[in-house]
Amino acid sequence: xxxLQFKKINSKYELKKSFKIRKTxxxxxxxxSEKIEFDNLDHLCDHYLIYDDKKAIATGRVRLKNKNxxxxxxxxxxxxxRKLKIGSLLINEIVNIYKNNGDIDIILHxxxxxxxxxxxxxxxxxxxxxxxDGISHIAMKYEK
Numbered sequence: 006x007x008x009l010q011f012k013k014i015n016s017k018y019e020l021k022k023s024f025k026i027r028k029t030x031x032x033x034x035x036x037x038s039e040k041i042e043f044d045n046l047d048h049l050c051d052h053y054l055i056y057d058d059k060k061a062i063a064t065g066r067v068r069l070k071n072k073n074x075x076x077x078x079x080x081x082x083x084x085x086x087r088k089l090k091i092g093s094l095l096i097n098e099i100v101n102i103y104k105n106n107g108d109i110d111i112i113l114h115x116x117x118x119x120x121x122x123x124x125x126x127x128x129x130x131x132x133x134x135x136x137x138d139g140i141s142h143i144a145m146k147y148e149k
Contacts, residue, residue: 007057007089008057008058009055009056009057009091009094010055010056011053011054011055011094011095011098012053012054012055012056013051013052013053014051014052014053014054019052019054019061020047020052022054022061022064023052023054023061023064023066024043025061026054026061026062026063026064026081026082026083027042027043027064027079027081028042029081029083029084030081030082030083030084031079031081034084035140037138037140038138041137041138042079046068046078047066049068049069050066050067050068050078051066051067051068052064052065052066053065053066053067053095053098053099055082055091055094055095057086062082062083062086062091063080063081063082063083063086063091063092063094063095064079064080064081064095065077065078065079065080065081065095065096065099066078066079067099067102067103070112073108073109073110074109074110074111074112075103075106075109075110075111075112076111076112076113076114077096077099077111077112077113078113078114080092080095080096080113082095092122093122093125093126096123096126097126100126100127100147104147104149110146110147111146111147112144112145112146112147113128113144113145114137114142114143114144114145115128115130115142115143115144115145116140116141116142117134117141117142117143118141120143120145123145124145127147127148128145128146128147128148129145129146129148130143130144130145131144131145131146132144
């Protein structure tokens with residue numbers, strides 16, 4: 006049985022755990038270049054982890070995009086923990102932090118392959134499909 010904990014990252018040690026998950030999921034599994042994945046924006050973001058007991062298993066970051074919107078980025082769940090609603094827990098916890106910050110939008114760029122995952126969490130698609138490092142994406146916004 007899983008013993009899950011959502012946590013805002015507040016140390017370099019925890020940030021390294023987040024980076025390790027991202028490297029595993031995006032660089033190793035999806036073949037995204039490290040230069041694109043580690044885009045020099047991490048210092049502008051709030052970072053989050055999901056732990057199973059003491060093992061970091063999922064991560065995401067949130068960046069203030071402009072004065073009216075926060076962007077959820079770099080959402081990654083280790084392969085052996087997918088299909089267990091870990092990603093849903095991560096997104097719901099993040100949304101709960103930011104959705105009450107006044108008249109603010111919560112946006113993200115979803116890989117088209119997981120667009121329905123976000124639709125099930127109250128996000129809707131807008132705009133046209135675009136490509137980031139050869140992977141099709143769609144812009145999405147949280148519907149309050």
